[in-house]
Amino acid sequence: MPLKLPDLPYAYSALEPHMDALTVQIHHDKHHAAYVNNLNAALDKHPELHAKRLEDLLTNLKAVPEDIRTAVRNNAGGTWNHNLFWDILSGQGGGQPAGALAADLKAAFGDFAAFQQKFTAAAVGQFASGWAWLYLNDQDKLSIGATPGHDNPLMVGVAPFTGQPILVVDVWEHAYYLKYQNRRADFVAAWWNLVNWKRVEELYAQAK
Numbered sequence: 265m266p267l268k269l270p271d272l273p274y275a276y277s278a279l280e281p282h283m284d285a286l287t288v289q290i291h292h293d294k295h296h297a298a299y300v301n302n303l304n305a306a307l308d309k310h311p312e313l314h315a316k317r318l319e320d321l322l323t324n325l326k327a328v329p330e331d332i333r334t335a336v337r338n339n340a341g342g343t344w345n346h347n348l349f350w351d352i353l354s355g356q357g358g359g360q361p362a363g364a365l366a367a368d369l370k371a372a373f374g375d376f377a378a379f380q381q382k383f384t385a386a387a388v389g390q391f392a393s394g395w396a397w398l399y400l401n402d403q404d405k406l407s408i409g410a411t412p413g414h415d416n417p418l419m420v421g422v423a424p425f426t427g428q429p430i431l432v433v434d435v436w437e438h439a440y441y442l443k444y445q446n447r448r449a450d451f452v453a454a455w456w457n458l459v460n461w462k463r464v465e466e467l468y469a470q471a472k
């Protein structure tokens with residue numbers, strides 16, 4: 265079965281004013297959709313791979329036939345990363361997490377402000393296109409990192425660090441250029457107002 269583009273879980277305008285409706289529409293309907301389509305086109309060359317879960321392709325890219333490995337890395341990565349990106353945003357987001365996630369962020373980074381500062385620095389400092397992550401590392405510790413292109417922490421042997429992502433921000437220019445132009449730092453600052461911490465807390469509970 266070819267993979268399908270997940271519907272946005274809210275209206276294009278739901279993330280205004282921090283993320284404008286036109287950016288959300290183009291980002292989801294054109295960019296995210298293109299990764300899904302390109303992944304399906306690559307997998308068509310090895311149709312048995314259509315049966316695999318996205319996560320299984322990503323965690324074991326070495327097992328993907330070499331003629332489509334780069335296409336799968338880029339487009340399965342692009343698909344999975346955008347799935348998470350939309351999933352953890354909400355027009356009613358922002359604030360701070362509660363419960364175990366709040367306590368563990370404090371233990372790992374000092375306090376919420378220090379965590380936020382470190383994550384922001386990773387996002388703003390990622391050279392060119394990429395993603396910043398909060399993930400549960402292989403020692404079950406919360407960690408922050410950034411990856412280029414569409415690489416992600418599921419890609420064992422490819423990404424510079426591995427683990428289970430629970431929070432992500434897209435810092436490709438297509439994520440912010442219409443509204444923020446070159447001001448990536450302003451986009452990331454605004455993005456915090458959209459983080460759906462309830463959803464991130466759920467993902468954290470599943471990851472543990």
Ligand code: MN3
Pocket residue numbers: 291295346434436438439
């Ligand atoms: Mn994107």
